[in-house]
Amino acid sequence: MQHPVTAAPIPERVRTLAAGAAPTHVSVPGSVLPASAVRGGVDAQGRPVLLVKPGEPLYDLADEIVVTVDLVATRTIDATDRARGMLKVRGWAQPVPGEDLRAAAIAIAERCPDEDLFAALESRGPRLIRVDVAQVVYLTGQESGVLDAEEYLAATPHPLLDAAERMLHHVNSAHRAQLVLAVAKLLGGPAPHAWLWELDRFGATVRTAPDHLIRLPWPDPVTSATELEQALACLVCAH
Incomplete structure (x- = not known):
């Protein structure tokens, strides 16, 4: 596999x-x-x-x-x-x-x-x-x-950087309640302090505590802003 x-x-x-x-x-x-x-x-x-x-x-x-x-x-x-x-x-x-x-x-x-x-x-x-x-x-x-x-x-910055930053800020400012629920389901326990920390073509990183980061990779790397938005939507709506 x-x-x-x-x-x-x-x-x-x-x-x-x-x-x-x-x-x-x-x-x-x-x-x-x-x-x-x-x-x-x-x-x-x-x-x-x-x-x-x-x-x-x-x-x-x-x-x-x-x-x-x-x-x-x-x-x-x-x-x-x-x-x-x-x-x-x-x-x-x-x-x-x-x-x-x-x-x-x-x-x-x-x-x-x-x-x-x-x-x-x-x-x-x-x-x-x-x-x-x-x-x-x-x-x-x-x-x-x-x-x-x-x-x-x-090297170069990841190619979807600008789109990723816009999406990350949008989720953290407008959809964080859904993110908290989704991360809690993934972790099998409460995650009241969950925030999106990084977002790129390979996955998302969630910050659940000051010194605790969780990496959530996509099944396959995304190649466009549309694919990144879809992958992020699936994560946020996982609950």
Whole structure:
């Protein structure tokens, strides 16, 4: 009997986390400077792009410098943001070239909107600093490890990411009572704290407690948003 694939390959999962993650801190290895808070996002290639304001440590950067950027992906559970995973991206920071500024700003704005992006595009104060990836350390709560640049950059976020996020938010906000009943039936006991945590082409992950995640794979990987919606509907209506 062939068992279903339960989850995407690690590089795809890490790139998926990165696509929705926000930078929180940047540090310069070997420097006496402490890690500093930072804003920004991740571009279409998975590279952190930092929105740096005058007076911040990297603002006057002219040449490449090795940095480590912390990226955190969150999920809103009961009106509170909970960490889904943390990535530590080490690489070479340099100003985003002028010809790439607009694309980088648009990529950030789609996930992490910020009014200062417009000022950065117009060279009015803030600057955009891009980190070319050398290594990515990932910690998802259940798994941890290291990806080299080739593994990370060769992967892509899962292809149904945007549709999956819309569906997940819809279920958690409008159909959670049905989800709780369905998960209780699957587990054979009450699951009052069940929330959808992850949703992708291979299955769904349900959070039933702060440190307890349950993976529910689809019988076969889905290949379209319509198939994903149907699979999710079957899960939610399982009661």
